[in-house]
Amino acid sequence: MDIEFTPSIPGSGFPRAPQSLWRYRAALPLDPAVTPVTLGEGMTPMEEWKSPAGRRVWVKMDHVQPTGSFKDRGAAVMISRLRALEIPAVVEDSSGNAGAAVAAYCARGGLACTVYVPASAPAAKIAQIRAYGARVKDIDGPREAAAAAVKKAARTTYYAGHCVDPFFIQGTKTVAYEVAEQLGWRSPRIVVAPLGNGTLVLGLIRGFSELVSVGLITEMPRIVAFQSRACNPLVRAFVSHDTDLFVPGTTLADGIAVARPVLGDRILTEIRRAKGEIRDVSEAAIQAAWKQWAVKGLSVEPTAAVALAGIDQLKVDNDAVVVATGHGLKRPH
Incomplete structure:
Protein backbone atom coordinates (compact mmCIF):
# COMPACT_ATOMS: atom_id res chain seq x y z
CA MET A 1 0.00 0.00 0.00
CA ASP A 2 1.26 3.48 -0.85
CA ILE A 3 -0.04 7.02 -1.15
CA GLU A 4 -0.08 8.98 -4.38
CA PHE A 5 0.88 12.38 -3.09
CA THR A 6 2.77 15.39 -4.42
CA PRO A 7 4.31 17.49 -1.65
CA SER A 8 3.50 21.17 -1.52
CA ILE A 9 6.68 23.17 -1.01
CA PRO A 10 6.17 26.82 0.04
CA GLY A 11 7.73 29.32 -2.37
CA SER A 12 9.75 30.75 0.49
CA GLY A 13 10.93 27.30 1.52
CA PHE A 14 10.14 25.46 4.72
CA PRO A 15 9.67 27.47 7.92
CA ARG A 16 12.55 27.63 10.39
CA ALA A 17 10.22 26.52 13.18
CA PRO A 18 9.26 24.21 14.70
CA GLN A 19 12.57 22.43 15.22
CA SER A 20 11.00 19.05 14.52
CA LEU A 21 9.89 17.02 11.53
CA TRP A 22 6.68 19.08 11.55
CA ARG A 23 8.59 21.92 9.85
CA TYR A 24 7.92 19.77 6.73
CA ARG A 25 4.17 19.67 7.36
CA ALA A 26 3.48 20.88 3.80
CA ALA A 27 5.22 17.75 2.50
CA LEU A 28 3.05 15.37 4.55
CA PRO A 29 -0.31 14.03 3.29
CA LEU A 30 -2.31 15.08 6.35
CA ASP A 31 -5.35 17.32 6.40
CA PRO A 32 -4.43 20.82 7.66
CA ALA A 33 -6.97 20.35 10.46
CA VAL A 34 -5.05 17.39 11.92
CA THR A 35 -3.34 18.29 15.19
CA PRO A 36 0.03 16.51 15.39
CA VAL A 37 0.69 13.96 18.09
CA THR A 38 4.25 14.93 18.84
CA LEU A 39 7.07 14.36 21.31
CA GLY A 40 9.41 16.77 19.53
CA GLU A 41 10.71 14.15 17.08
CA GLY A 42 12.95 15.02 14.16
CA MET A 43 15.68 17.58 13.41
CA THR A 44 18.25 15.27 14.98
CA PRO A 45 21.93 16.27 14.83
CA MET A 46 24.15 15.30 11.93
CA GLU A 47 27.80 15.29 12.94
CA GLU A 48 31.00 14.51 11.05
CA TRP A 49 32.95 11.56 12.48
CA LYS A 50 35.94 9.45 11.56
CA SER A 51 35.18 5.76 11.24
CA PRO A 52 37.42 3.20 13.00
CA ALA A 53 39.27 2.90 9.67
CA GLY A 54 39.79 6.67 9.56
CA ARG A 55 37.18 7.52 6.92
CA ARG A 56 35.21 10.75 7.25
CA VAL A 57 31.46 10.30 7.35
CA TRP A 58 28.40 12.23 8.43
CA VAL A 59 26.33 10.41 11.07
CA LYS A 60 22.63 11.29 11.10
CA MET A 61 21.96 10.72 14.80
CA ASP A 62 18.40 9.43 14.79
CA HIS A 63 19.22 7.28 17.80
CA VAL A 64 18.57 10.38 19.94
CA GLN A 65 14.88 10.55 19.03
CA PRO A 66 12.38 10.66 21.96
CA THR A 67 12.08 6.86 22.21
CA GLY A 68 15.61 6.19 20.95
CA SER A 69 15.01 5.21 17.31
CA PHE A 70 14.17 6.65 13.89
CA PRO A 166 1.68 4.17 4.25
CA PHE A 167 1.66 7.10 6.67
CA PHE A 168 4.53 5.50 8.59
CA ILE A 169 6.85 5.82 5.58
CA GLN A 170 5.60 9.37 5.07
CA GLY A 171 7.13 10.01 8.46
CA THR A 172 10.43 8.23 7.84
CA LYS A 173 10.96 10.13 4.58
CA THR A 174 11.67 13.24 6.66
CA VAL A 175 15.15 11.83 7.36
CA ALA A 176 15.95 12.65 3.72
CA TYR A 177 14.51 16.17 4.04
CA GLU A 178 16.64 16.86 7.12
CA VAL A 179 19.84 15.46 5.62
CA ALA A 180 19.41 17.63 2.52
CA GLU A 181 18.62 20.73 4.58
CA GLN A 182 21.53 20.14 6.96
CA LEU A 183 23.85 19.94 3.94
CA GLY A 184 22.57 23.25 2.58
CA TRP A 185 19.87 21.74 0.35
CA ARG A 186 21.98 19.28 -1.56
CA SER A 187 22.19 15.50 -1.54
CA PRO A 188 25.23 13.61 -0.26
CA ARG A 189 26.98 11.21 -2.61
CA ILE A 190 26.02 8.12 -0.57
CA VAL A 191 23.49 7.35 2.16
CA VAL A 192 23.95 4.13 4.16
CA ALA A 193 21.27 2.49 6.32
CA PRO A 194 20.44 -0.90 7.83
CA LEU A 195 17.72 -2.91 6.13
CA GLY A 196 15.13 -5.24 7.65
CA ASN A 197 11.49 -4.52 6.83
CA GLY A 198 12.57 -1.48 4.85
CA THR A 199 10.63 1.40 6.39
CA LEU A 200 13.74 3.58 6.61
CA VAL A 201 15.17 2.73 3.20
CA LEU A 202 11.81 3.23 1.49
CA GLY A 203 11.43 6.52 3.34
CA LEU A 204 14.88 7.67 2.19
CA ILE A 205 14.07 6.85 -1.42
CA ARG A 206 10.69 8.59 -1.19
CA GLY A 207 12.11 11.68 0.50
CA PHE A 208 15.06 12.25 -1.80
CA SER A 209 12.90 11.52 -4.87
CA GLU A 210 10.40 14.17 -3.79
CA LEU A 211 13.16 16.71 -3.21
CA VAL A 212 14.49 16.07 -6.73
CA SER A 213 11.00 16.35 -8.22
CA VAL A 214 10.37 19.78 -6.70
CA GLY A 215 13.86 21.04 -7.50
CA LEU A 216 15.22 21.45 -3.97
CA ILE A 217 18.12 19.09 -4.81
CA THR A 218 19.51 18.22 -8.21
CA GLU A 219 20.20 14.49 -7.92
CA MET A 220 19.51 11.36 -5.92
CA PRO A 221 22.22 10.06 -3.61
CA ARG A 222 23.34 6.46 -4.00
CA ILE A 223 21.44 4.59 -1.30
CA VAL A 224 23.23 1.50 0.04
CA ALA A 225 21.29 -0.75 2.41
CA PHE A 226 23.03 -3.29 4.60
CA GLN A 227 21.86 -6.55 6.17
CA SER A 228 23.60 -9.04 8.42
CA ARG A 229 25.15 -11.92 6.50
CA ALA A 230 23.46 -14.21 9.03
CA CYS A 231 20.00 -12.99 7.95
CA ASN A 232 20.24 -11.49 4.47
CA PRO A 233 17.20 -12.46 2.39
CA LEU A 234 17.11 -9.21 0.46
CA VAL A 235 20.81 -9.36 -0.41
CA ARG A 236 20.34 -12.77 -1.99
CA ALA A 237 17.12 -11.73 -3.71
CA PHE A 238 18.77 -8.55 -5.02
CA VAL A 239 21.61 -10.56 -6.57
CA SER A 240 19.60 -13.51 -7.87
CA HIS A 241 16.21 -11.86 -8.61
CA ASP A 242 14.67 -14.84 -6.78
CA THR A 243 12.51 -13.96 -3.75
CA ASP A 244 12.09 -17.67 -2.90
CA LEU A 245 15.52 -17.51 -1.24
CA PHE A 246 14.03 -16.02 1.93
CA VAL A 247 15.00 -18.24 4.88
CA PRO A 248 15.24 -17.61 8.65
CA GLY A 249 18.51 -16.51 10.21
CA THR A 250 19.79 -15.42 13.61
CA THR A 251 21.75 -12.20 14.09
CA LEU A 252 22.94 -9.88 16.84
CA ALA A 253 21.11 -7.15 14.91
CA ASP A 254 17.67 -8.11 16.22
CA GLY A 255 15.98 -5.08 14.67
CA ILE A 256 16.58 -6.41 11.15
CA ALA A 257 16.29 -10.15 11.85
CA VAL A 258 13.51 -10.47 9.28
CA ALA A 259 13.53 -13.61 7.17
CA ARG A 260 10.61 -12.65 4.94
CA PRO A 261 10.09 -8.88 4.77
CA VAL A 262 6.47 -7.87 4.21
CA LEU A 263 7.55 -5.23 1.68
CA GLY A 264 10.30 -7.34 0.11
CA ASP A 265 9.21 -7.02 -3.51
CA ARG A 266 8.66 -3.28 -3.18
CA ILE A 267 12.04 -2.77 -1.52
CA LEU A 268 13.83 -4.61 -4.31
CA THR A 269 11.94 -2.72 -7.01
CA GLU A 270 12.52 0.72 -5.50
CA ILE A 271 16.20 0.21 -4.71
CA ARG A 272 16.83 -0.97 -8.27
CA ARG A 273 14.87 1.96 -9.69
CA ALA A 274 16.88 4.37 -7.52
CA LYS A 275 20.13 2.72 -8.69
CA GLY A 276 20.92 1.76 -5.11
CA GLU A 277 22.45 -1.38 -3.73
CA ILE A 278 21.89 -4.02 -1.03
CA ARG A 279 24.93 -5.53 0.69
CA ASP A 280 25.72 -7.48 3.84
CA VAL A 281 28.31 -7.51 6.61
CA SER A 282 29.45 -10.33 8.85
CA GLU A 283 28.43 -10.81 12.46
CA ALA A 284 32.06 -10.22 13.42
CA ALA A 285 32.03 -6.86 11.62
CA ILE A 286 28.78 -5.86 13.36
CA GLN A 287 30.18 -6.79 16.76
CA ALA A 288 33.39 -4.87 16.06
CA ALA A 289 31.60 -1.74 14.81
CA TRP A 290 29.22 -1.83 17.78
CA LYS A 291 32.15 -1.72 20.20
CA GLN A 292 34.55 0.48 18.22
CA TRP A 293 32.06 3.28 17.63
CA ALA A 294 30.99 3.20 21.29
CA VAL A 295 34.52 3.94 22.48
CA LYS A 296 34.57 6.86 20.04
CA GLY A 297 31.48 8.23 21.84
CA LEU A 298 28.67 6.92 19.61
CA SER A 299 26.57 4.38 21.50
CA VAL A 300 24.12 2.61 19.21
CA GLU A 301 22.35 -0.74 19.19
CA PRO A 302 23.70 -3.60 17.00
CA THR A 303 21.18 -2.93 14.22
CA ALA A 304 22.61 0.57 13.75
CA ALA A 305 26.11 -0.91 13.89
CA VAL A 306 25.29 -2.85 10.71
CA ALA A 307 25.32 0.40 8.73
CA LEU A 308 28.39 1.68 10.57
CA ALA A 309 30.23 -1.52 9.63
CA GLY A 310 29.07 -1.03 6.05
CA ILE A 311 30.78 2.36 5.79
CA ASP A 312 34.24 0.83 6.09
CA GLN A 313 33.30 -2.00 3.73
CA LEU A 314 32.38 0.59 1.07
CA LYS A 315 35.68 2.42 1.64
CA VAL A 316 34.01 5.78 1.15
CA ASP A 317 35.65 8.94 2.41
CA ASN A 318 33.78 12.25 2.63
CA ASP A 319 30.26 13.15 1.46
CA ALA A 320 28.65 10.00 2.84
CA VAL A 321 25.85 9.89 5.42
CA VAL A 322 25.12 6.91 7.64
CA VAL A 323 21.88 6.82 9.64
CA ALA A 324 22.30 5.79 13.28
CA THR A 325 18.91 4.17 13.78
CA GLY A 326 18.70 3.07 17.42
CA HIS A 327 20.29 3.99 20.77
CA GLY A 328 22.78 1.77 22.57
CA LEU A 329 20.67 1.83 25.75
CA LYS A 330 18.16 -0.38 23.96
CA ARG A 331 20.72 -3.17 24.01
CA PRO A 332 23.65 -2.42 26.33
CA HIS A 333 27.01 -4.08 25.69
Missing part, protein backbone atom coordinates in the same frame (compact mmCIF):
# COMPACT_ATOMS: atom_id res chain seq x y z
CA LYS A 71 10.77 4.96 14.09
CA ASP A 72 9.44 7.89 16.10
CA ARG A 73 9.15 9.69 12.77
CA GLY A 74 6.77 7.14 11.32
CA ALA A 75 4.82 6.70 14.53
CA ALA A 76 4.26 10.45 14.92
CA VAL A 77 2.69 10.83 11.48
CA MET A 78 0.74 7.55 11.61
CA ILE A 79 -0.71 8.09 15.10
CA SER A 80 -1.54 11.73 14.30
CA ARG A 81 -3.74 10.50 11.48
CA LEU A 82 -5.32 7.72 13.54
CA ARG A 83 -6.22 10.06 16.38
CA ALA A 84 -7.82 12.43 13.88
CA LEU A 85 -9.89 9.47 12.64
CA GLU A 86 -10.91 8.83 16.28
CA ILE A 87 -9.41 5.34 16.35
CA PRO A 88 -9.58 4.38 20.06
CA ALA A 89 -7.11 1.49 20.14
CA VAL A 90 -4.48 -0.18 18.00
CA VAL A 91 -2.48 -3.40 17.78
CA GLU A 92 1.04 -3.63 16.38
CA ASP A 93 3.75 -6.27 15.95
CA SER A 94 7.39 -5.40 16.40
CA SER A 95 10.84 -6.66 17.34
CA GLY A 96 11.04 -3.73 19.76
CA ASN A 97 11.74 -0.25 18.37
CA ALA A 98 8.55 0.24 16.37
CA GLY A 99 6.56 -1.14 19.27
CA ALA A 100 8.14 1.38 21.64
CA ALA A 101 7.51 4.24 19.22
CA VAL A 102 3.88 3.30 18.59
CA ALA A 103 3.29 2.75 22.33
CA ALA A 104 4.76 6.17 23.21
CA TYR A 105 2.79 8.09 20.60
CA CYS A 106 -0.40 6.24 21.51
CA ALA A 107 0.20 7.26 25.12
CA ARG A 108 0.72 10.85 24.02
CA GLY A 109 -2.37 10.78 21.80
CA GLY A 110 -4.70 8.91 24.16
CA LEU A 111 -5.02 5.65 22.20
CA ALA A 112 -4.90 2.21 23.81
CA CYS A 113 -2.09 0.04 22.44
CA THR A 114 -1.18 -3.66 22.41
CA VAL A 115 2.14 -4.77 20.94
CA TYR A 116 2.95 -8.33 19.84
CA VAL A 117 6.67 -9.03 20.18
CA PRO A 118 8.95 -12.06 19.78
CA ALA A 119 9.65 -13.50 23.23
CA SER A 120 13.34 -13.32 22.28
CA ALA A 121 13.28 -9.53 21.84
CA PRO A 122 15.77 -7.63 24.06
CA ALA A 123 14.42 -7.18 27.58
CA ALA A 124 15.17 -3.45 27.54
CA LYS A 125 12.94 -2.94 24.50
CA ILE A 126 10.05 -4.92 25.98
CA ALA A 127 10.37 -2.99 29.25
CA GLN A 128 10.29 0.29 27.33
CA ILE A 129 7.05 -0.69 25.57
CA ARG A 130 5.44 -1.60 28.90
CA ALA A 131 6.65 1.65 30.47
CA TYR A 132 4.47 3.63 28.06
CA GLY A 133 1.40 1.77 29.34
CA ALA A 134 0.99 -0.56 26.38
CA ARG A 135 0.03 -4.20 26.77
CA VAL A 136 2.71 -6.62 25.56
CA LYS A 137 2.00 -10.03 24.07
CA ASP A 138 5.14 -12.21 24.05
CA ILE A 139 5.09 -14.65 21.14
CA ASP A 140 7.40 -17.67 20.97
CA GLY A 141 9.32 -18.13 17.74
CA PRO A 142 10.93 -15.78 15.20
CA ARG A 143 9.86 -12.26 14.26
CA GLU A 144 7.40 -13.69 11.72
CA ALA A 145 5.49 -15.50 14.49
CA ALA A 146 4.59 -12.16 16.11
CA ALA A 147 3.39 -10.88 12.74
CA ALA A 148 1.18 -13.95 12.34
CA ALA A 149 -0.21 -13.67 15.88
CA VAL A 150 -1.32 -10.07 15.51
CA LYS A 151 -3.56 -10.92 12.55
CA LYS A 152 -6.24 -12.42 14.81
CA ALA A 153 -6.35 -9.33 17.01
CA ALA A 154 -6.50 -7.14 13.90
CA ARG A 155 -9.94 -8.55 13.08
CA THR A 156 -11.44 -6.42 15.84
CA THR A 157 -8.83 -3.73 16.60
CA TYR A 158 -7.12 -1.35 14.19
CA TYR A 159 -3.80 -2.72 12.98
CA ALA A 160 -1.21 0.07 13.16
CA GLY A 161 1.32 -2.01 11.27
CA HIS A 162 4.43 0.08 10.65
CA CYS A 163 5.29 -2.10 7.65
CA VAL A 164 1.94 -1.66 5.92
CA ASP A 165 0.53 1.72 6.97
